Amino acid sequence: MARTKGDHEARRRDVSEAVWQVMATRGFSGLTLRAVADQLRATTGLLTHYFPNKRALVTYALDLLEERTASRPRRPAGEGIEALRAALLDMLPLTEETTSTNRIWVSSWDQALSDPDLTDAYARKYAQSRATLRDRVAAAQELGDLPPGDPEHIAAGVQSFVLGLVVQALFAPSAFTPSRQIELLEEHLAAIAVPRPLEDPH
Amino acid sequence: MARTKGDHEARRRDVSEAVWQVMATRGFSGLTLRAVADQLRATTGLLTHYFPNKRALVTYALDLLEERTASRPRRPAGEGIEALRAALLDMLPLTEETTSTNRIWVSSWDQALSDPDLTDAYARKYAQSRATLRDRVAAAQELGDLPPGDPEHIAAGVQSFVLGLVVQALFAPSAFTPSRQIELLEEHLAAIAVPRPLEDPH
DNA sequence: ATATTACCGTAACGCTTGTTATGCGAATGG
DNA sequence: CCATTCGCATAACAAGCGTTACGGTAATAT
Numbered sequence: 204m205a206r207t208k209g210d211h212e213a214r215r216r217d218v219s220e221a222v223w224q225v226m227a228t229r230g231f232s233g234l235t236l237r238a239v240a241d242q243l244r245a246t247t248g249l250l251t252h253y254f255p256n257k258r259a260l261v262t263y264a265l266d267l268l269e270e271r272t273a274s275r276p277r278r279p280a281g282e283g284i285e286a287l288r289a290a291l292l293d294m295l296p297l298t299e300e301t302t303s304t305n306r307i308w309v310s311s312w313d314q315a316l317s318d319p320d321l322t323d324a325y326a327r328k329y330a331q332s333r334a335t336l337r338d339r340v341a342a343a344q345e346l347g348d349l350p351p352g353d354p355e356h357i358a359a360g361v362q363s364f365v366l367g368l369v370v371q372a373l374f375a376p377s378a379f380t381p382s383r384q385i386e387l388l389e390e391h392l393a394a395i396a397v398p399r400p401l402e403d404p405h
Numbered sequence: 406m407a408r409t410k411g412d413h414e415a416r417r418r419d420v421s422e423a424v425w426q427v428m429a430t431r432g433f434s435g436l437t438l439r440a441v442a443d444q445l446r447a448t449t450g451l452l453t454h455y456f457p458n459k460r461a462l463v464t465y466a467l468d469l470l471e472e473r474t475a476s477r478p479r480r481p482a483g484e485g486i487e488a489l490r491a492a493l494l495d496m497l498p499l500t501e502e503t504t505s506t507n508r509i510w511v512s513s514w515d516q517a518l519s520d521p522d523l524t525d526a527y528a529r530k531y532a533q534s535r536a537t538l539r540d541r542v543a544a545a546q547e548l549g550d551l552p553p554g555d556p557e558h559i560a561a562g563v564q565s566f567v568l569g570l571v572v573q574a575l576f577a578p579s580a581f582t583p584s585r586q587i588e589l590l591e592e593h594l595a596a597i598a599v600p601r602p603l604e605d606p607h
Numbered sequence: 608a609t610a611t612t613a614c615c616g617t618a619a620c621g622c623t624t625g626t627t628a629t630g631c632g633a634a635t636g637g
Numbered sequence: 638c639c640a641t642t643c644g645c646a647t648a649a650c651a652a653g654c655g656t657t658a659c660g661g662t663a664a665t666a667t
Contacts, residue, residue, distance in 0.1 A: 214614095230518060231515060232519075236656090246615075246617075247655085247656085312514065316576070317432045317434075317435070363565075363569035367564065370569070370572070371564070374524055378528070387565070416644095439625095451645055453645090610665100614661105620658095621656085626652105627649085627651105630647080631644105631647100633642105
């Protein structure tokens with residue numbers, strides 16, 4: 204071989220990183236074989252040994268996106284509404300890394316909506332995310348942190364809120380700074396939580 | 406000329422409709438000169454007389470999208486929180502027409518996020534939409550429909566919620582039927598409204 | 608040591624894209 | 638009525654795309 208096995212493993216990681224970099228800098232529609240090859244300072248001939256065709260590259264890129272989203276560092280869950288709060292904060296583009304990830308997700312929606320199979324896959328992905336939130340909502344209800352009501356509905360509500368906030372923050376990062384995002388999320392959580400005693404009545 | 410002035414005006418409308426149809430069926434990334442020409446049963450030579458280059462076509466398409474979004478039929482505003490509710494309902498993909506429009510918007514986010522100028526333009530657009538909502542929030546507060554609090558924040562909150570709900574509904578229309586969307590919006594509005602007397606206490 | 612195999616660059620292909628030059632016919636204007 | 642101008646098709650171009658065939662080089666196996 205031209206390289207040892209260890210080198211080959213390293214090369215695989217290089218390929219992943221190149222795919223990621225291309226998606227982050229040129230968007231999902233900018234994910235092209237030559238762009239990845241250039242990022243690797245290589246040619247398209249290299250990529251034929253890793254992906255049989257373009258569709259395989261796209262599939263791999265989506266898997267990479269999902270994997271890096273799933274394996275990112277997460278806040279400790281805590282109990283009750285704290286666990287819900289942690290899950291929602293983990294979704295927001297509060298850091299460079301999560302901003303990049305969210306940007307790629309949003310930029311992939313165009314192709315996802317054009318491909319029925321991808322549309323279904325995305326729908327399932329968001330449904331699963333919603334299921335996780337639903338469990339945390341139910342747990343928070345058990346502890347009395349959230350008022351009664353269909354946890355599925357409440358989960359869909361908070362998911363929509365966070366998803367929309369992500370989009371807003373990507374387009375106007377200066378108007379939706381990390382602290383502002385957190386502030387808006389806190390206000391939203393406060394609104395759906397059990398009504399607190401009225402503050403400062405007069 | 407090959408056509409009279411009236412024919413030319415009609416042709417302009419045909420071009421608009423073709424651009425719209427291409428965006429709706431093939432997504433924003435599928436908006437290509439030949440696709441528009443094919444939709445018109447014409448060639449690219451025709452389009453050179455309407456758009457000097459591709460960028461002009463894209464700009465026109467975005468203007469068309471904005472115009473059709475702005476000039477769509479709207480619910481009567483009503484007073485207080487009713488006006489806010491009407492504005493939010495107008496944003497949801499509840500009909501064939503609004504689904505199509507929202508799909509095009511979402512599919513345009515990829516290119517918009519890749520182009521700094523477009524990113525700014527989109528940020529301004531959403532800021533303006535937020536300003537409209539802010540006024541309605543403030544009016545609703547005046548009438549006591551909404552609790553006190555920075556109307557700018559509350560507007561940002563409801564906008565995020567609706568935006569996220571739009572995305573969810575586009576990916577999973579069967580899980581987010583029109584009635585379900587309305588239900589979720591109602592629950593959200595109820596959550597942020599002034600706390601009602603407890604229902605059915607036992 | 609020689610043959611084999613894996614890795615990857617080179618280069619070409621057919622296709623689609625935006626762009627441009629050219630030509631023709633029909634409506635317009637003097 | 639004829640010259641001009643406009644509207645559009647035709648067609649070619651370079652650039653970028655995914656795909657494929659081919660060679661060469663280096664590590665491995667016999």
